Amino acid sequence: MGTQSWALHxxxxxxxxxxxxxxVVAARSGFAARGLIYVLVGVIALQIAFAGDGGGxxxxxxxxxxxxxxxxxxxxxxxxxxxxLAGMGLWRLSEAVFGGxxxxxxxxxxxxxxxxxxxxxxxxxxSVLSYAAGARGxxxxxxxxxxxxxxxxxxxWPAGQWLVGxxxxxxxxxxxxxAFRAVQRKFREDLRVGEMSKRxxxxxxxxxxxxxxARGLVFAVAGVFAVVAAVQHRPGKAKGMDDxxxxxxxxxxxPWLLALIALGLAAFGLFSWxxxxxxxx
Numbered sequence: 001m002g003t004q005s006w007a008l009h010x011x012x013x014x015x016x017x018x019x020x021x022x023x024v025v026a027a028r029s030g031f032a033a034r035g036l037i038y039v040l041v042g043v044i045a046l047q048i049a050f051a052g053d054g055g056g057x058x059x060x061x062x063x064x065x066x067x068x069x070x071x072x073x074x075x076x077x078x079x080x081x082x083x084x085l086a087g088m089g090l091w092r093l094s095e096a097v098f099g100g101x102x103x104x105x106x107x108x109x110x111x112x113x114x115x116x117x118x119x120x121x122x123x124x125x126x127s128v129l130s131y132a133a134g135a136r137g138x139x140x141x142x143x144x145x146x147x148x149x150x151x152x153x154x155x156x157w158p159a160g161q162w163l164v165g166x167x168x169x170x171x172x173x174x175x176x177x178x179a180f181r182a183v184q185r186k187f188r189e190d191l192r193v194g195e196m197s198k199r200x201x202x203x204x205x206x207x208x209x210x211x212x213x214a215r216g217l218v219f220a221v222a223g224v225f226a227v228v229a230a231v232q233h234r235p236g237k238a239k240g241m242d243d244x245x246x247x248x249x250x251x252x253x254x255p256w257l258l259a260l261i262a263l264g265l266a267a268f269g270l271f272s273w274x275x276x277x278x279x280x281x
Contacts, residue, residue: 023091026084028275028277028281030087030088031088032084032276033081035268036081038215038269039270041266042262042263045245045262048245048246048249050255059245060241060242065081075132078128078131082125082131083125085125086122088121088125092121095110096112096114101190143240144242147222149235151226151235154167155229155233161231164230164238168225172220172227174219175221178212178216182209182212192278192280204274207267207270207274210264211265211267217264218241218265225247
């Protein structure tokens with residue numbers, strides 16, 4: 001067999017691995033794990049809305065992991081979540097390399113986006129698994145402190161204010177785009193809608209629109225805080241997810257507004273579980 005034939009054979013085997021049942025299970029497990037994290041964040045945010053401090057927990061990934069760790073068999077749950085998120089990362093990597101489902105799945109922009117998602121989920125999985133292994137400062141670090149530290153570091157760079165400002169605008173745009181796509185129900189393109197009952201479609205649509213809009217709003221507001229930090233050259237103005245959510249509580253009728261957003265984030269978690277069942281993979 002010639003060199004070219006070996007290369008073609010290797011690509012064929014890699015493509016089959018990417019389409020294997022194991023990869024399908026990995027992707028669906030990843031959606032389930034993401035959903036669990038968002039549901040827990042939503043529950044903590046709901047507690048913050050009316051109890052003030054959410055029982056001392058952070059309404060972010062770290063707080064969600066802390067909630068899991070405190071449950072019976074919490075360590076096992078953390079390992080399961082970390083491994084499931086690694087599966088999500090591998091699936092995103094396969095879509096970046098071989099292209100995803102649908103007519104646009106092989107476009108360069110789609111591949112690049114999936115490559116970025118792979119990096120994100122690889123880091124997320126590593127942090128969760130490190131936390132499960134005992135490195136408590138890894139996965140559970142406050143998103144607010146991380147935002148402050150990163151913003152302070154970048155502001156010291158040449159043109160640091162511009163970099164932070166542009167990054168903030170990008171996050172604002174991403175948040176608005178997430179919310180827009182949710183309202184337009186673009187997520188239907190990635191789901192096996194034809195296999196759903198009418199009731200299932202209605203519930204999935206509601207969760208997708210509500211959850212995606214809430215998630216996009218939180219992203220956009222966090223981006224606004226980053227822009228403010230850049231303009232005022234004050235790293236403390238940048239906020240992670242926890243502080244961003246708490247900022248809603250400080251507005252008029254804030255507790256009720258935060259409660260709605262908290263329910264929206266929990267809805268996104270439930271929507272992720274719908275993806276675990278109905279996503280095209």
